[in-house]
Amino acid sequence: MTAQILSSELANLIQESKRKHSDLRNAAEKSLDELKGLRSTSEAQIAADLSQRPNFVTPFLIACGTKNVKFTGIAVVCLQRLVVSRALSRSRLKEVLDAFREATSAGLDVQLKILQALPSLLQNYADDLKGDLLAAALNICTILQASKNGIVNNTAAATLQQLVVAVFDKVVAEDKIALEVPTVGEAPTENGTVQLRAAALDAYRVFNDLCLLTESQKPQFLRSTGMPQTFGLELIESALTNHADIFLTHPEQAHILRTRVMPFIISSLSEKLNFAVTVRIGRILYTLLRRHLSILQSEGEMALGLITHMLDHDTALWKRSLCMEVLRGIFAEAALIRRIFAMYDAQEGRKSILKNLVAAFVRISTEKPAVIGLGHQSTIPTLGQSSGSDQAMLEASGVPGIISSSVGSNEPTAGISTQWSTMRVPCIDQLDKTDPPAIPESYIYSLTLACVSGFSEGLAKFILPLTVPDRPRKKVSRQPEADPKSSDAKNSPSSREILERRSSIKKNPVPVNPLLLKDHPLYSDVNICAGIVEECWPAILATCSTFLYASLDSDYYHGLVRSFQKFTHVAGLLHLATPRDAFLTTLGKAAVPPNVLSATAAGAPTPSTPPPETSSMFSNAKGLLSVESLVSHATTSMTERVRQTSVDVGTPSLNTRNLLCLRALLNLGIALGPTLGSAWGIILGTLQEADLVLFSSTKSARTPTGQKSDISSAGDGSLLVNFGSEIKAVETAASRLLESTVDFPNAPFLEVVTALCSLFGREEPAEVIASGPTSPASPPAGARRPSQIHRRIHSINTAPSTQNQEDLFALAKLGEVASINIERLTAYDPETSGWAILTSELIKAACSPSTPSSVRLRAAEILVRLVLDTAATTLSLPDASRGVIQLRLLETFRSALLPLESDDRETSVAIHSTDIDVHKVILEGLKSILEQCGETLISGWDIAFEIIGSVFMKLGKDDERGLKPSTTRSFRLIRSSFGSLQLICSDFLSSLPNSCFIILVDTLYNFCTQDDDLNISLTTVTFFWVLSDFISGRTSSFSLSPDLIQGSDEHTLVEMASGKDLTVSDAALWMLLLLRLATVTTDERIFDAYGDQLSPEAWSMCLKSVIFKLLSSIDEQLKVTTEPDSSISGKDRIGWNETTVVVLSGITKLLADYLDTLSSHPTFGKSWSTLLGHYKSLLEFKILDINTSVFNSLRQVLSRGNVSDSKKTNFDRHAIDLAWGLWSDSLPVIKPEASEKRFDNQKYLVAYVSALQELYRLVQTDLSADRVHKMLELLREAIQQASAATYSADIDYLTPLQTQVLESLKIIRTDIEGVPGALISQVSEFVGLAFESKNAPGSEKQRPTYVALSKASMVLIESLVLSHSSDHDIYSSGALASALTALARPIVLKYSFPIVTKSISPWRQSTSSSLAILKSILPVITKADLEDEIIRSIWSSIVTIGNAITNADCSEAGEAVNIKDDQEFDITSFLTLRSLITPALGSAVIPDKTRRIYTESLFHTSLITSYISPCPTTCHNGCGTTYTTEHEACTFSDGKSGGSRTATGSLSVHTVTLSSPASPPTLVQSVSSGGLSLPPTITSGSGFPISVPSPTEIVSIHTITIPKECQTITQTAGSTCPTITCAGFPISSSDPAGNVGRAACFDGACLVFSGVEEGGWFPTSHNYLFAPPIQVAAQAGSIAMLKLFQEQLPESGFEPWPVTGAAIRGDLEIVKLAMRLPGSTGQSEGDGDGGGDDMNGRQQPFGSIEHVTETGKAILSARSYTSSPEVYDYLTNALLPVPIAQQHVAYNDLRNHAQLGNMPMVLHLLDLGVPMQKLGRDCQRSSKLSLESIRK
16 A cells, blocks of 8 residues: 555656656656566565665655645655655665655645654664654654644644653663663763663653753753743653653663752742643652652652642642642552651651641641531531531531521532532643632642541551461460469360350451561561551541541541541551550540530439339340330421420430441441450440430430420430431441450450440449438449549439449440350350459349349349350250359359348348349249250259249248248249249259259248248149159169060050069050050150150061051041941041041151161061051042041151161162052042032142152162153143142142142153153143143033143243253154144144233243254254154144244234234244244255145235235145136146146236345245245345345335236146246236246246247346346346346347346356356456447457446446455456546445445455545444444
8 A cells, every 4th residue: 555655646746746846756757666666565575675775765855855835745745654664764864854854844734744754753763763863853843843833733742742752662672672782872970970872861861951941941952942841841741650660770860850850840849830830840749759759868858848838828729739639649659658757757867757747737627617617516518508418417416506597508618528629620630721720718628638548548558458367267276365273274175166166256367466577578667657657646636636526528527537447447456555545535536525425414314213224225235226216216296396396405416427436436446356455445435425325315305304205205206317327337336346356365355344344333322221212312422433544424424314324235235245255254264254254243233232223133134144145055065064164154143142132231122122123033044044954954953942942031940940931032032933943843853963852852841831822832742742753763764675575465564564573564564555545545745755765676566566556446447437338427537537647647757757766677678568558558548638648648758768868778679669659559539529619639639749759769760761651640640630729720820739740750860761752742741731621511620720830841841852852762752743732732822822821921931942942953853864754743843833923813812912022022933933944944854735834824924915916816726825816717737746737817926125135135935826936036125136134124015917928837747947938928017027037037947938029028128116137137146047138138238237136146156147248258267358348339358448438337336236345356357447546436335335234345445445535424324334343
């Protein structure tokens, strides 16, 4: 392409310089000759050859020197092409640059071409373009940049920037091969001079001159007179940004930065420069600080100090904002911050740069409090009148300073918001502005927040990953503090095993202190981070504290809290306690502001009596902030709240921002838990205060001042509305906080417990108040025990209810922590694990007389729950460890009771009542322990009896005790204590040690003699007898042996039970008892009690003596009840049936539970046979419930045998065969009773099929095809015998039976020969059940619909066929044919099927399954060796499916049917089917009848309207084909016997008109006419033959009539070429002969025309509706017909029709045949020398036809129709060689192909050089290709 352009441009130069400039013309001619003399054809080779010819560019250089605009334009274009293609001689580079410089004064196009060439010049000639040449190139850019034309100016600036970057790119490349490049010069550095290589020297000179030009000084290397200062700064920034490493590695460049750039920047910042310059200076400074601070230490210190100074409020706002934007970028890079600190703050003698910068944030945050809306609490900035829910919440919360305005305002109020405190484009990025933009006053504060956020984020991202230990976590090592010398140390190993089994709630281990990782490669950076935190935390804390109380919108406030949280997290991880605690305290104050807390305490209501136990929001041990408790307070109506507002000022409460800070505080506790130490008091204290505030606010809402209200009524529910989600989040965080303690070592855990205990504020009264507290009194000094760290306000808070709430909170959290750490408490000794401090604190709270009753009871409940939870964890421990812990638990209960039993305890009535309640709680706890783990209780029985006896008053030593009744402490305690005693006597006598029986007797005596509860006294008497029986009956356990029982009758057993041998007598007695039970009852629960003690021999005897006898007796009884002449009533008969079911259920459970024991005895086989015999006898009664129970029993027993988890084999082959015989013998048919109104055998059949599933599991390894056939037969019977479901139809959902049957079919193995075919055949029957005839009228049995079964079977049959499509048997066995036949039925019925389903209709499911099956089997059918009959059967079903898809009787469709959707579904399905079967329809095995049926269906379906002939009659041939004629006579010979078939009359041939053309041509369908298969002629609206890509494009169907004059249409037997003979007939406007000819072209018919009138029909004639036959023949590829038509053409002249048809077809051989005209020399086969005649008969050789001739126009027209690039090139070569770019016809071709979406031709035409011109506009509306895709 370059050669052509150069050749053309040189020719233009020669042409233009003929009269003048002879030297230019001569030089151009020489260069043109040189170009033509090149033999190479490739672009690269031509460029290489031209680069060796220096004189080739001479004419272009001369042209530039002429100053002629036209010459200069041509020369610059050529030079640019030479530069791009590397065809320029290196020796002429200087002259080329001079020529470019001279041409800079030319027009716009020339200047742009020069600028376009310079980057390529520098890129392609990098090694040559250096020194002065480089300066010349850069000078050209500077010259053009001075242009007043904006386009040239901007382009020159961009080019110059690109060239400067390229200069530095050369340095990068040079550095990679530095050892291979010599030095050429030197440059100054800090330490003298340094030798430089060429590229480095150029870069040094260029950058130095750029600095000089920016400072308005004269350059030393560039020959530029000047440069805009802003542009110079942009070039400097570009070099620094793109090649930062060069300035770090090249000292000469670093020298420039130190001596020129940085001084200039520092001085410029100090001056009052305009906005544009300052912005660029700021960008350069930011880049230098980021990338080059290491080489600019002193300069960087000055610059950073200057930035700090510029942040003062007296600096212009835009300049301050610019500095803050620079700082925002700096603080966003953690590594840069560490570098600054290490270079300055950490060095002695240096300024504390970072500390000063952070301190500047403090000054900024406090300089204008009004701007940021500083107040007592954070508020929401608003614009005008607030309507947000957050603002309304703040107002409702009573936040001071929030006053809503009734008048809307668009002026921003005080505060920081993303709506008005940000800039869409930062100042530092506004390079296009010359004046500073309008900057919001609060913008600088938003930047401050961004700096703080980036600062904290950077520290966190660096420190946090270092705190995760690399080693795997081991829970044993979590507790290294265990004391091996403690009393429990000997049990710690086993206890720790228990601890290891618990999954940790917190997955992260204890964080590592990074400061201890001295060997870590980043240790120095960690030290730097620690120094940063220690130096900067006061300023950060002050800044954040200010903004925490400012007016911020949600985004800024959340970001501030995140920053605060991350900084605190880092301080905590580094174990910097001072900053950590300071930040935690500040965050706690933000979560619960002091003013809110004070207001809460001051406004707390004072109850006149001790309040009952109240549930606070935090008191639930399972979580924080219970939403349910809030809901309980939110039932008061809105009108009530409005009415109260006028008289009651709501107590200030927490808002969502307070809760956000609280959640952040909790998350910090989770993250820093083990490292917090004493700081736990801050977190837990804040949590307690938040609970108090919320509790008080809801309480005040419930009971307004001066107004009585029911305590159960709710107050203001707005808190729930506003805080629901945030409360839930805080609740979750609090739960996670406490759950995280499970991973703590013991020492940190004790700190948590200690902090929780410090939250109690108990008061010890100076004297006992006899009547109880009636009014709140001030506590004595020193009586309270507040935390040292936590902020308490007890001096203000004097309300008992408030103090109760605080204590209840502390109790709840203490209990929750204990519950979470149960395993820790059991694994270590009490002092180490925290058990001692926990229980002692709870006991003190529960027993302290000065503590309110609600707190005491809550403490007792938590203590009991803690003991119970601990007892539950001991169940799996070894006996030794469990005994120690159990003893500890019971001692805890005893310790809790000791203060209550003290004789010195003087209490009031109220306190005594509370003591009784606490005592009762502990007694109930003892009962719960006995219920939970009484059987495993090892130690502490004596303590348990002591606790039980604590309800009695202790008496002195009195021998006459039996004469006096026992005295109880309170009648309310007796029943609670007796419950534990009752459990011991009933269940745990065998567990008592001998020493406890005496205690038990004493305790029983006490309860017998008490007079508080008579029922308990009487019940206790019976326990004496129980105890007596137990003591007297304690003997060794008995056992049964065969010698003992074998052959013994009942009398003998009685004698043996009376013997002296205790073992024999006990065994005989038990057996006798068992026989008695079997005689009188059917209860087998005695086996449940003793079954585990029986040996296999004993079980065998029990089966024979008890179980089988029981079954035999039931069998006999059923025989009696089922006799026809039996006198037993129907009710008794039903009773015996139910008894049988119960017996079977009990026997089944026993056999299933003890199957392993039973099967281990040698007689099990015989017993199994006997059992199945009884089952068979029961089945013979044909009673529905009994049969159901039998098969359920069989299934349950089989399910326990030969399980995969057990290595034991319960059933051998014989036993399995017996079970198979029982199941497969037959399916017992149950006849309904006459009295039954509704017969439902579903459960019975489900049990029958379910038994098969378990049986199949046992027989599947030995499965045979015969057994499978038997299974299928019985399953089919089960389906057919099933009655309809009682309460639901099986239309949309399967019945349980159908589900079980299908599941059974799915599990059957299919790797057995014949099984897949059998399965497919059976499932095919299920598919057809729904479409069989329904119940006959009057039939009593209601038949299921089987619709759901049919659809499910379709899916199953699809799966089976797809899985076994390669199995020959499914074809040969006829299974596939039956499947397709079954699937075709619902498709044929379609809307005729009366049942409507809610889900997918059956015919749709069948269609989808059929298509999936056909896709799988068609490739197999075409290749497999199958019998013809099988293939015919399959294809018959396929055609039936296809015809059914395209047909539907819409008249039978219901109203709910969406016919349009169904039609779309059928269209898609038919397209899929057509693509599947069309390639295979031509198989010789397929009968013609099958094909005919398919094609006729397509034909009739494709008709939109029926053809109506003048005299319509219908004739049928032997094959059933229908023809429509104009005459009554219609004769056909038998087509089957050969011979000829003759048709008379006008025969209909249908053609299709399409909406748009497409290629390549394909036939859609064929229609029969005259006994021949004649495809239709498919034409477009313009008459040109086209193809059909999709039936959806068919818009109409036309009918062509073959005239009656064509008397004969014959086809000789055995011949595939039909002959159409047409006698003479006139030519009418409808062109009937042409129609016949067209049809023959597609069918390959040998068309014979006889008797055509003179001057009549020609192959080129057309009727303006259809194309000429000769074109149709060429398009159809019918060579014979094309030659036939060519013979009928005149000797001279050129016909375009065949060429057009061949071009549409895209077949080059047909095109060549169409171009070979009679009488012309023609074109030989492939030689390309042929030609053609023009329309005037003048001979024109091939390749020389002119475009303007008629022949040329015809060829161009034909060329436009082809979609083949090969044909397109061939037709182009037939014409005179004219550049294709100059052919407007070629552009039209490009546009048309682009509109048609023909990408190959579009790409080909673009490659040929066809210009795009207005292609985008022309293709905008109709093109299928986007302009972007064409360009790509």
